[in-house]
Amino acid sequence: MKNFFDLSFEELEELLAGLDPRPFRTAQVLRWVYTLGADDFRNMTDMPVSMRESLAGLCDLMPLREIERSETRDQTVKFLHILEDGEMIESVLIPEDGHNTLCISTQSGCNMSCAFCETGRNPGGRNLTTGEILAQIVYAIRHSGDRLNVRNLVFMGMGEPLLNLESLQPALEVILSDRGLNFSPRRVTVSTCGWVPGIIRLATEGPDVNLAVSLNATDDKTRSKIMPVNRQYPIGSLMDAVGRFPLKARSRITFEYVLIEGVNDTQEDVLRLQKLLKGLPAKVNLIPCNENFSGFRAPSEEKARAFQDSLYDYGVLATMRKSRGQEIGAACGQLKAGSARKQHD
Template sequence: MHAILPMVVPQPLPAFLDTKPEDFRSWLENQSQPSMRWKQIRRGIVAGRAESFDSMSELPRNLRTLLTEQFAPLSTKIDKHLVATDGTHKLLIRLRDNRTIESVLIQESPRKTACISTQVGCAMGCVFCASGLNGVDRNLTSGEILEQLIRLRNLTGPEERLTHIVVMGMGEPLANLDNLLEALEIAGNPDGLGIGARHVTISTVGLPAKMRRLADSGKQYHLAVSLHAPNDELRSKIVPTNEKTGIADILSACDYFVEKTGRQVTYEYILLGGLNDSTLHARELAALLRGRIAHVNLIPWNEVEGLPFQRPQSDSQMQFINALKQSGISVKVRKRKGADIDAACGQLRRKVELETLAKA
């Protein structure tokens, strides 16, 4: 009888975009290559749309061969690519460890906005959101965050570019702040994607200490706070982490952000029919925000299979808007994009996971 040998699973190659510059320069030195190759290679991937080392004809052939053998230019793969009738693209991206995340390209001429994730899943537990139904697995690396932008940019025409970034995909961005800032720094570089800080919006459920850190970073990023309720009792039911923070501390951190950056804060408010969409709630919200440099972004809830909520009635939504406007609060309803391709955060990933479980 022959012994059955265990199957050897090949380990994925190190991701170029997650390799520290000093480590890669040391590798180049060992290959008798100048250190300037590092910037040249990164520019080729980030700005030049190269998805393989072999396509970088400006590099020596022997170096291209070595790079292909020892590094992955992009460590992620596109598992699913859906295109909506309104031109919205949604990607289900598979990571090196076989986990999946979502990214969305929203096209509304002349804007091309990338919506990206920062974590695999989410630990915040917002009751209406598909992203956190199974909790959080891990933070994304800076390279994995950057690769989402690259892959979405590569969907555009050769003369087109991303104009805006919204960090509103899966996960709590401020819980992975260091990796996010590192990725955005490269994205904002002229040799990168050339997207200025004022065209970047970072969304948070409201982590006061991290909000202050973001304000102190010296960057002019825009901040969006997912408020979703005008009082602590209701917000703690919708956003469980509110029990550890509270609206007062979140608003104090918002005030600090405005003071340090001079940037207006957007307050995201998802309208859940019959739960937080009454005129009384609108007036209470207006009282909270009165006197602040603020804007309210209303989001009628997108249905998620298995969750018990409903979209607000159109008359309730209009009354909510009017109550805010009458109180002098700037308000806008977010347009629904990609409705026919499960474009809301976490929906496609959840659908694929459920289908996989059903097959198993």
């Protein structure tokens, strides 16, 4: 059976035309699925029963099977889903100031091998389809009861999103369309480890969403050590590509910076970082390193705060991200459905 979310609007139109040629049927189905969160065609009560039955036999509205759900005291929820072929992915719903941010995966593993990341520790996996990306969002919306309860989408889960633009771009079209999930582009962020060809392609082809760059070091030697992508695309070429990314008025590129004790947390790093960002509409998101297999640790709170303050002194906007979901392995760099996959094999 076909994953419903793999159908483009045009393909859905074609499919429905074979059942009922009247054009309003497409809008009706899209509203049920994306606005009302329907998970069964049989519940689409304003459509003929025969049509609902036919659709139920053709398309799957529940293509993800949840096999585990964990929740922290602060109500961060991590979903572990199994896909049709046995691959596993995680997505994380993070409550913040009365709304939710959903962190979505684009691959079922990652080959970029960032030294601080659990996902990168389990190379392999595959690109997700457009439908598998969209289904994570719809699933989380159903869980939270209303589309409006999920306010921000961040492509920061498992995988490097810009290595899967084939699936990501059509998914973004549905996410941003008022026929689909109707998110504002300001609420959607694609995060990259620095895959320069992907940044250039997204900048050229769109769609227009926020860009976050996981920077994590201020010199090539250190960055190549903790992020192998830097050997192929060093900081100079990365900053060059980022500098050409089209930005709307008042928007900024976010630079994620995982603070690691003794690796990237010195005052020399502050100095180099502010130089790299000079002239760019940028903000820095400091993330004290989460404890995991890597042996890396976050600097003391005092040192992290001093790093942030020094950036401020140079006029660089820097926020410190509160770590969420650590106790269930849902925090930044902790997603590891790949190892769950091995356990379930």
